[in-house]
Amino acid sequence: MDVRVAATGGVRYGELxxxxxxxxxxxxxxxxxxNFDGDMKDIDTLVLSNCFAGRALGIHTLIPLAxxxxxxxxxxxxxxxxxxxxxxxxxxxxxxxxxxxxxxxxVLGVEKIGDLLASQVQSALSSLLGSEQVFQGQTLAxxxxxxxxxxxxxxxxxxxxxxxxxxxxxxxxxxxxxAQFPFPLTVEQAAESQEIASxxxxxxxxxxxxxxxxxxxxxxxxxxxxxxxVGLGEGRDLPGLxxxxxxxxxxxxxxxxxxxxxxxxxxxxxxxxxxxxxxxSIAELxxxxxxxxxxxxxxxxxxRKGRTAxxxxxxxxxxxxxxxCGHAPGATGVRxxxxxxxxxxxxxxxxxxxxxxxxxxxxxxxxxxxCAVTIFRTIAIRG
Amino acid sequence: MRDNVPDxxxxxxxxVIPVSSHCRHCRETFIHERHACPRCGRGTMTVKPASxxxxxxxxxxxxxxxxxxxxxxxxxxxxxxxxxxxxxxxxIVDVESGMLVKGMRVEAVVRKVYVQxxxxxxxxxxxxxxxxxxxxxxxxxxxxxxxxxxxx
Ligand SMILES: [Zn+2]
Numbered sequence: 392m393d394v395r396v397a398a399t400g401g402v403r404y405g406e407l408x409x410x411x412x413x414x415x416x417x418x419x420x421x422x423x424x425x426n427f428d429g430d431m432k433d434i435d436t437l438v439l440s441n442c443f444a445g446r447a448l449g450i451h452t453l454i455p456l457a458x459x460x461x462x463x464x465x466x467x468x469x470x471x472x473x474x475x476x477x478x479x480x481x482x483x484x485x486x487x488x489x490x491x492x493x494x495x496x497x498v499l500g501v502e503k504i505g506d507l508l509a510s511q512v513q514s515a516l517s518s519l520l521g522s523e524q525v526f527q528g529q530t531l532a533x534x535x536x537x538x539x540x541x542x543x544x545x546x547x548x549x550x551x552x553x554x555x556x557x558x559x560x561x562x563x564x565x566x567x568x569x570a571q572f573p574f575p576l577t578v579e580q581a582a583e584s585q586e587i588a589s590x591x592x593x594x595x596x597x598x599x600x601x602x603x604x605x606x607x608x609x610x611x612x613x614x615x616x617x618x619x620x621v622g623l624g625e626g627r628d629l630p631g632l633x634x635x636x637x638x639x640x641x642x643x644x645x646x647x648x649x650x651x652x653x654x655x656x657x658x659x660x661x662x663x664x665x666x667x668x669x670x671x672s673i674a675e676l677x678x679x680x681x682x683x684x685x686x687x688x689x690x691x692x693x694x695r696k697g698r699t700a701x702x703x704x705x706x707x708x709x710x711x712x713x714x715x716c717g718h719a720p721g722a723t724g725v726r727x728x729x730x731x732x733x734x735x736x737x738x739x740x741x742x743x744x745x746x747x748x749x750x751x752x753x754x755x756x757x758x759x760x761x762c763a764v765t766i767f768r769t770i771a772i773r774g
Numbered sequence: 775m776r777d778n779v780p781d782x783x784x785x786x787x788x789x790v791i792p793v794s795s796h797c798r799h800c801r802e803t804f805i806h807e808r809h810a811c812p813r814c815g816r817g818t819m820t821v822k823p824a825s826x827x828x829x830x831x832x833x834x835x836x837x838x839x840x841x842x843x844x845x846x847x848x849x850x851x852x853x854x855x856x857x858x859x860x861x862x863x864x865x866i867v868d869v870e871s872g873m874l875v876k877g878m879r880v881e882a883v884v885r886k887v888y889v890q891x892x893x894x895x896x897x898x899x900x901x902x903x904x905x906x907x908x909x910x911x912x913x914x915x916x917x918x919x920x921x922x923x924x925x926x
Pocket of ligand 1 (some may be wrong): 814
C-alpha cells in the first residue's frame with residue numbers, strides 16, 4: 392500500500408465550552424485545508440469519525456451535519472469503532488484510495504462530550520464494554536484496573552512504574568502546543584493521586600474531552616508528500632475480560648500489529664516513533680509489548696531506562712499521548728495518525744524525534760475489544 | 775440512560791439464575807448462554823445452570839462509577855472462577871476490599887443492582903459474597919433493609 396498524507400490539522404483538545412460539534416468540524420477542516428495545497432473542491436470523499444455524538448448529543452449520524460456545516464458535496468462515509476474509531480477511519484480512507492474508489496479523502500474525527508457530567512462520561516465509557524458488564528456497574532477503568540493488577544503481579548510492576556508513563560507523556564506534552572495539559576508532572580503526583588479503580592489512580596487516566604482532528608490522504612503523485620501509509624492491521628477480542636485467557640496483554644493489539652507489520656513488510660525493530668493508545672498508563676505498558684517492541688514483562692525496563700522517552704531509542708507518544716493531549720474518543724485515532732505524519736515529515740518542532748522515517752499509530756477500542764494499527768514511512772522522492 | 779422495561783424483562787432470568795455454557799469441542803465452560811464458543815466459534819454449546827459458588831481470582835474497587843451507580847460507591851468488582859470452571863466478573867458484596875484475598879470462596883446472592891429512575895423498575899442481579907464469615911461481626915443485611923437503605 393502507498394497512500395500519502397497530504398496534510399494534517401485539528402484543534403487543541405480540551406473542555407471546549409464555546410464550541411459545538413459543528414464548530415469543531417469546521418475548525419478542524421479549516422485547519423487541515425490551511426496546510427493543504429488545494430481546497431475542499433479537490434476532495435472527493437469525506438470519512439467521518441466519531442464515537443459518542445449519539446450518546447452525548449442525541450445525533451446518531453453526523454453525515455447531514457457535515458453536509459450542512461462543511462458544504463461538502465462529495466461522497467461521505469461514517470466510521471464506527473468505539474474509541475478506536477479514528478484509527479479505523481484513517482484505514483478506511485486509505486483503503487478507499489488504494490482500491491481506486493477515491494482520489495483524495497478528508498478524514499475528520501470529532502468528539503463533543505464535554506457537556507456531560509463526569510459520571511455521565513463514565514457511563515458513556517462503560518457503554519463500550521459488554522452489556523452484562525454495563526448492567527453491573529463495571530467501568531472502562533475497572534477493566535483496565537483488573538488488567539493492571541494482573542500485569543503488576545505477574546511482572547513485578549509498581550504504581551511508580553505506571554506513574555513514569557504519565558510523567559513521560561506530560562514531559563512530551565510540555566513541548567506540544569496542541570496538548571491539553573502541556574505541563575510536567577512528578578512521579579509522586581501521579582502515584583499518589585486519587586484512586587479511581589484500584590490500583591489505578593486519577594493520573595493514570597487520560598482525560599475524556601472535546602476535540603477534532605483531520606487528515607487529507609491522497610494517491611501518490613508527482614508532488615505528493617513523502618509520508619506514506621504502508622500497512623494496515625486490525626484486531627478484535629471478546630468484550631468480557633473474564634472470557635480472555637491472558638489479562639497481561641491485549642490480543643487485539645497483537646493481531647492488529649502482526650497484520651500491519653506483514654502488510655508493510657516492516658518489523659517492530661524498524662519503528663522509529665509510535666503513538667499508542669494510553670487511555671490508562673497500564674495500556675501503554677502493554678502496548679509496548681503487544682506491538683512487539685519489548686518482550687512480555689520487559690516494558691517496565693524500557694520505561695525505567697527512558698527508552699520510550701523523547702531521545703530514547705523508541706520514543707512512544709512524543710505528542711504526550713492520550714494522557715496529556717486529552718482523549719476525544721472519536722477523534723483521537725486521527726490525531727495519532729496526524730502526529731506520526733508530522734514526525735515523519737520532520738515538522739514536529741521541539742518534540743521532533745530525530746531521523747524518524749518509520750512510524751506506527753495504535754488505537755484501541757474500549758477494553759481491547761478492537762484495535763487498529765497503522766504503519767507509516769517516508770518514501771524517498773524520486774528525482 | 776437505560777430505563778427499558780422490556781429489555782430488563784428479557785435479561786432478567788440470566789441475571790438472577792445465571793447459566794453457563796460448555797463447549798463440547800473445547801471442553802471449556804463460559805458464563806451466560808453462548809451461541810458461539812468464545813474460543814473456537816463453534817455452536818457446540820451445552821447450557822446448564824451455573825455453579826453458585828467459586829473463588830476470587832482478582833478484584834478492583836471502583837471509586838469513580840457511572841452515574842447510575844453513584845450512590846453505591848465505592849464498590850468491588852471481582853473476577854471469580856466458579857466451581858464449574860466458568861469465569862465471570864461481578865460485584866463482590868458484604869466484605870471490605872482490604873479483607874479480600876485470592877482464592878477466597880464466594881457464593882452467589884441475588885441483590886438489587888439498579889433502580890430505573892424515581893418510580894421505575896428495580897433490577898436485580900447476581901452478586902457474590904464470602905461463603906464464610908471472614909469479616910468482622912457483620913451479618914449480610916436482609917433484603918428488606920436493603921430496599922430501604924438503597925445500598926447494594
Ligand atoms: Zn469451543
